[in-house]
Amino acid sequence: MSDVAKVALSAENAVESSLVRLGRYLSFAPISSDPAAKGKLAELAAVLRDDLAKLGLQRARVLDLPDAHPCVAAEWMGAGPNAPTILVYGHFDVQPVKGETWDTDPHALVRKGDRLYGRGSADDMGGWLSHFVAMEAWLSQTGKLPCNVKVLLEGEEEIGSPNLAKFMDAHPDAFESDAMVLTDCENPSVDIPGLTVSLRGLLEVEVAVASAKSDVHSGLWGNIVPDPATTLIALLARLVDADGRLALARREIDQAWLATSRDVPLTPDVIRAGARLLDGVSPLPDRGLSPAAWAWRQPAVTVLSTTFPAPGSEKNAIRRSCSAKLSLRIAPGQTSKQLYDAVAAELSRDVPGGLTVSVTELPGAASSWDYVAKGPAFDAADRAYEAAWGRRPIRIGIGGSIPFVALFGERFSRLPLVLNGVIDPETGAHGPNESMHVGVYAKTVKANVHLYAELARALVKSG
Numbered sequence: 001m002s003d004v005a006k007v008a009l010s011a012e013n014a015v016e017s018s019l020v021r022l023g024r025y026l027s028f029a030p031i032s033s034d035p036a037a038k039g040k041l042a043e044l045a046a047v048l049r050d051d052l053a054k055l056g057l058q059r060a061r062v063l064d065l066p067d068a069h070p071c072v073a074a075e076w077m078g079a080g081p082n083a084p085t086i087l088v089y090g091h092f093d094v095q096p097v098k099g100e101t102w103d104t105d106p107h108a109l110v111r112k113g114d115r116l117y118g119r120g121s122a123d124d125m126g127g128w129l130s131h132f133v134a135m136e137a138w139l140s141q142t143g144k145l146p147c148n149v150k151v152l153l154e155g156e157e158e159i160g161s162p163n164l165a166k167f168m169d170a171h172p173d174a175f176e177s178d179a180m181v182l183t184d185c186e187n188p189s190v191d192i193p194g195l196t197v198s199l200r201g202l203l204e205v206e207v208a209v210a211s212a213k214s215d216v217h218s219g220l221w222g223n224i225v226p227d228p229a230t231t232l233i234a235l236l237a238r239l240v241d242a243d244g245r246l247a248l249a250r251r252e253i254d255q256a257w258l259a260t261s262r263d264v265p266l267t268p269d270v271i272r273a274g275a276r277l278l279d280g281v282s283p284l285p286d287r288g289l290s291p292a293a294w295a296w297r298q299p300a301v302t303v304l305s306t307t308f309p310a311p312g313s314e315k316n317a318i319r320r321s322c323s324a325k326l327s328l329r330i331a332p333g334q335t336s337k338q339l340y341d342a343v344a345a346e347l348s349r350d351v352p353g354g355l356t357v358s359v360t361e362l363p364g365a366a367s368s369w370d371y372v373a374k375g376p377a378f379d380a381a382d383r384a385y386e387a388a389w390g391r392r393p394i395r396i397g398i399g400g401s402i403p404f405v406a407l408f409g410e411r412f413s414r415l416p417l418v419l420n421g422v423i424d425p426e427t428g429a430h431g432p433n434e435s436m437h438v439g440v441y442a443k444t445v446k447a448n449v450h451l452y453a454e455l456a457r458a459l460v461k462s463g
């Protein structure tokens, strides 16, 4: 039996027991947005450092910066200077569960059939744990890894990676590598692996409408003076088409993307289940595209909040002003300025009654990302996935925005960035009952075993 086959078998056998560790990590409830959980993140970071050391990695350490949740780093450089160094990135913080109704304890791993429920199971603990298991199998079976490996786990991804650039500046050696495997992404189905090559960006704007210096009696002044609330509703309605989709700044979608997007089995039933739609509610019509193409490649709008009078504050008055915050998803290949300009122009033109309309960009925009995943590292990834999943991964987009990816893309543009993960359409990341499919996890463990060997061969340096 070849080394890689022996290691793959050992890793496969370790999948079940690794779930005990997953349950332990989950139980820390490392919610990065909750100031009260700061100690839990620090505790988990120390546990991960110790576990990385135990599985045979060197220089396992916690990286600290003031006013930041820590990162965890470790490495194994025993493959020598002619072997490539692979960076594995993941994040150990999780989204909050406040206001969500879970069927199980969100901070305990609960198995039902093929799915493992718990906050962080798939986003992103299963993602990096699949590497721990693969590395451990290589080290226990052969005493070495086929390539040099660095592991970098972040504790602030779910709050937008506000300090990741500072960690890169303070600890460049923790990131220095020849290829990066960034594990926080999804697969089109539990049978079809995906490598992510495009992301939408994110832009938030506030639109405020004002009419008067004070609220006025709606009986005396209604039908005579304009109402900012109904005007705002009318302005917002201009942004969308009859289906409710953003009608502005749409992109031409090339045929290759459209064809790939149609390989993603997002049938109406899958969408209903994945988006938890009520009976009788239909997904939006395709209009010549596909659901995936709409999500990956077109800009979109969501209302985040409004200042319409809240329940309990009713009074018979025309309010003097109101506002709404909108989230806009920036299409790949589109800049935040292009999208902002289109939206601001539409909201500001021909405002009835001369009301004051101001459109402000809110801080924290994330760029979109469009990547060409070609070359030896991606051929290596294709072969690794084929060995584990029985088929090559398709190149997919993600409709969401992952700020760390744009940052890695900016800082390490010359390196191959392989974006994979253990999320699938039923995962429900960032919502109640988040889960990971055990088969997806097991296949990803096996793919990682092959990935190190394939990358070592594909990226070997002439010595």
Ligand SMILES: [Zn+2]
Pocket: 091, 123, 124, 157, 184
């Ligand atoms: Zn994530």
